[in-house]
Amino acid sequence: MDIVVNEELKAYIDPLTPEEYEALERSILAEGCRDALVLWGDMLVDGHNRYGICRKHNLPFQTVQHTRFQSIEDVHLWMIDQHLGRRSLSDFQRGVLALRKREIVAERRARRAVAPSPAAEGPAAEAPDAAGARPAAAPEPLDTREALAKAARLRSSQVVMIEKIQKQAAPELVAAVKAGTISINAAAAVASLPAEEQAAAAAAGKDELKQAAKRVREAKRKPAAEPAADSAAGVPEAGAVEQDSLDSLRRRVATLSAENAALRDEVASLQARLQACGAQADQAEEMSPPF
Structure with a gap:
């Protein structure tokens, strides 16, 4: 049989690192290809690296047919489940695969809700097709954060951050996460920046990525602190209001007291003038000659 390598399937799961590939090659050269390659018809579904190594060194290998695939979606779901069960995947890779599955x-x-197929309901759903293949069981929906986290063996918060990275991160930042240069938490923060700034930080290396994440977190904290300060300045406390009222009253009393003192001085001055005028009038009358 001629095995067909579908490039889309081959690239569907992140490739091995050079170190991982070399370790697999050493193992196959020493022990042979122990695991059978999985085929769907003549299409290779699982074992692309093993197939390439065996052909390179002219080594024998075995194949096995998977009889329950009915569509390329079934193949994708099976590949995802197989890789989610492997320990070699990073947290980020597991999160990405779980999001793909969802x-x-x-x-x-959604398609079944719009156009339900009678053949997909009841016992008939398990009937084999013309080639004798039975359909794969319907996977459980991943419509909650908890279900998604369970499938990926991650915390719910990690899944949320990975989803943000998937939607907002520049390719350079995604590559840095996959390489382990930056943590998922820090990458989710950096993903808030414009794509150009993300790419520049990733190009500058690990330290700059950490600083970029720190700047984003600090910027998010400041707006929350500034309104609180503004409100405190704009709305005085009850004690401050009472103190301001007392001070104002005291100033008013002092002003009125000063005005009263000035009026009293003016009255006293007028009275002194009147008395002086009266004395002058008496003196003038005494000095006048008699008739």
């Missing part, structure tokens, strides 16, 4: 399952459920 998307496939949601699209499939």
